[in-house]
Amino acid sequence: MGRALRADAERSVRAILEAAELVLAADPNASMEQIAEAAGVARTTVHRRFASRQALIEALAESAVRQLNQAIEDARPDTTPPLIALHRVTANVLRIKGAWSYALGRPTEEGGGAAAGWDQLGARCVELLGRAKAEGLLDPAADLEWVRRVYYALIGEALHDERPDPDPDALATLVVDTLLYGAGRRPGTV
Amino acid sequence: MGRALRADAERSVRAILEAAELVLAADPNASMEQIAEAAGVARTTVHRRFASRQALIEALAESAVRQLNQAIEDARPDTTPPLIALHRVTANVLRIKGAWSYALGRPTEEGGGAAAGWDQLGARCVELLGRAKAEGLLDPAADLEWVRRVYYALIGEALHDERPDPDPDALATLVVDTLLYGAGRRPGTV
């Protein structure tokens, strides 16, 4: 890293990242020009801050993954009963992932900082699931890696939900509920 | 449609479609040149058979959706108990979707023939799920649209599975099992 950016430059960077998310989510092949325009910035400025298109996208991914990890940390999943933790984490993740769906929906580059963030995230997730299994919340025979991927997929699906009632907590409940019990007839039902 | 193609021309079309799936799955921005090369054909031939890049992609999607519908029809889901039908359909769909993951993983154009295929497919799926619900396999309170999307998502996840044992039937069982019961402790368990 070079020295710290001046305040206005930092504002530009943030604006560009947010604009990139917005524009690229609508069209993954959008040009730097379109991104610059959406950011309210000249195209040259984008190139000044990000060496290349790829660099911009990687920075975008890294920023988003950092926020995602932060959102999970905020839920303090390690000091809470698994079921509660699952709900909280899910709600937080839904919030972040809704805002950065493009950045978080891309396969990340091998060596980048984003990849490390994903690894950390995956580890935390599996740890939480492991605790859930240990406390009898999950089937003792469950394959945690599979459960984790199903969990991710459910979150992704929940984001595409288009109900009139976009209550994040309700969505989180739906996700966790589906993850735990599926769509089959519930134990308590006649 | 114009008149029927000559035999060699038809072979070309098929080769191009298969090559397009292969190449575009690896890189959605691959050029027509790369597709032509993979198909063992000159670039001009590709343009002769498909007016534009977009036309090629739409044709690809339509072809894949047609195959997918065929695969479902082969499972005769309407004349079989829902649970069996679910397994069979899942296994068939996994087979097709594995071979055409790019073509089937794209948002389809509004008016195209692929869109109609998707609608038909969705309708069949909901019908099958409805029968499953009626026979007590699903929670009576289940939102079939949500279940359908979860089902799609699970199939997509199962395709990314990288176990040493890629037995399609086992994968289908995993999908259906997860859809019905989730990852939580099973009713029969202590």
Add this chain to the structure above:
DNA sequence: CTTAATTGCAACAGCTCTGACTCAGTTAAC
């Protein structure tokens, strides 16, 4: 065998994007 379709090759025009550079004007920082 005769005909018409099909193909490969080569070349061309047109377009869009990228990334770099300069320079004058603006703005934060100290």
Add this chain to the structure above:
DNA sequence: GTTAACTGAGTCAGAGCTGTTGCAATTAAG
């Protein structure tokens, strides 16, 4: 208030992709 960073605008060269055309050679179809 002085300085250094930052920005917008304009320009430029280079590259890649698309879609088209003409022509000669090959190949399926009747």
